[in-house]
Amino acid sequence: MYSKGPKPQVIMVAAFDGWNDADQCATDVIRQLVSRYPSVEVGHINRDGYYDYQVSRPIQCSIQGFRRILWPQTTFYDITISDTLQILAQLGPEPNYGWMEYCKESLRIAEEFEVGQIYTMGSMFADCPHTRPLPLELSIEGNGSDQTVEYSGPIGIPHVLDAAADEDGFATTSLWISVPKYLGTDPCPQGTLQLMQTLSKLIGTELELGDLPRKAEQWRARASVLMHNNPDLEHFVAELEHEYDMAEKARSIANSDSPAVQQLVSEAEAFLREMPDDDTEK
Structure with a gap:
């Protein structure tokens, strides 16, 4: 998997579609990494037993004239950031069943790739203005940081995976971005941009942002037009x-x-x- 010489550092970044991913901010981080760096699919978590297909429905599409059904599943990508850093990215819908076994499978794959640090990401709707930096909550190794906001209430699979990883001895970091709920459910590149920038600082590597800054500026401009017209x-x-x-x-x-x-x-x-x-x- 690696070239000769010292092995690169391997970190894992996980994001999940659904309740934990307001405006696709977290999962778009994974998509951004896959699109900007050399990447290859290296594993999946079998779908059966984890998903309710009446909730997470399969999708039918046509590929070169042939019908294909795409089932909900979790995919792992091996992403080469540099000679010294690899990212094992986990992307998929939040499972409907078997959360603890799902997390065990995820961590088994992390152990296989000798992951040293696990980052879980999520985004949520909140009463926050689009004209200011979006609030970002950061919790490191389960102990929290100055930016951590105490929370009691319903949780999703990122929290459970983070807790399971912490119990298994992994170094863990959780990042959550808040997005303005008054703007609806369209993608929020500003949230993805801030997650990418924060991840860059945490890992000490400037990740490629591509056209995210431009898209974020356009997002803010459209939101301001909507605001001034109401x-x-x-x-x-x-x-x-x-x-x-x-x-x-x-x-x-x-x-x-x-x-x-x-x-x-x-x-x-x-x-x-x-x-x-x-x-x-x-």
Whole structure:
């Protein structure tokens, strides 16, 4: 599989169609990698037992005049990024059944390719403005980072795969991008672009973006036209912008060692000192 010399580092990047992939942001990362780098299909997870075909329906198509049925399945790609880096990419619909066994099969393939780090990706709809950088949540090795947002609620297969990989001793990183739900379900190249840029920083390699920056700019422009033609939407986006800017300002103050922060801490400590002690009142 590899040329002579030191083996390249192998990482795994996984994304899944469906509930975990608002506006196709996450799965388009895999498609971008496959289209920009030398890649080959190196494995599949058998479809039977994992999919409800009334939910994830097969597709009929014609190839050179012959009928072919394409069944839902997970595909693994071996992608050559450089002489020192390979990506094992996992792409497929979220399975309907057998999630734990599905994750075990995924990790068996990861072990076969001697994967050292696993990255899971997803995207979700949220109340966020298209006029600002899209919110991105990052969790590293299950412990989280400064960008991690605490979450309790329904989860999808990326979370389960990430947890299973962590339990099996893999180094894991989870990336989730939020996209404006007021723009509907059309592809969001801005979300894919930010995921690609974040992945580049994490792996220390500038990944080829192709025409993603141009598509992202066009996406923002179309969204702005839609907004300016709808006064109610324009007002709603203005409110989201205000909330976003206030949250960024609060985050910036909290992460700084400025006099304003010191003053707030001093005032809080003084307030606590002035509070009556429960024991003295009894």
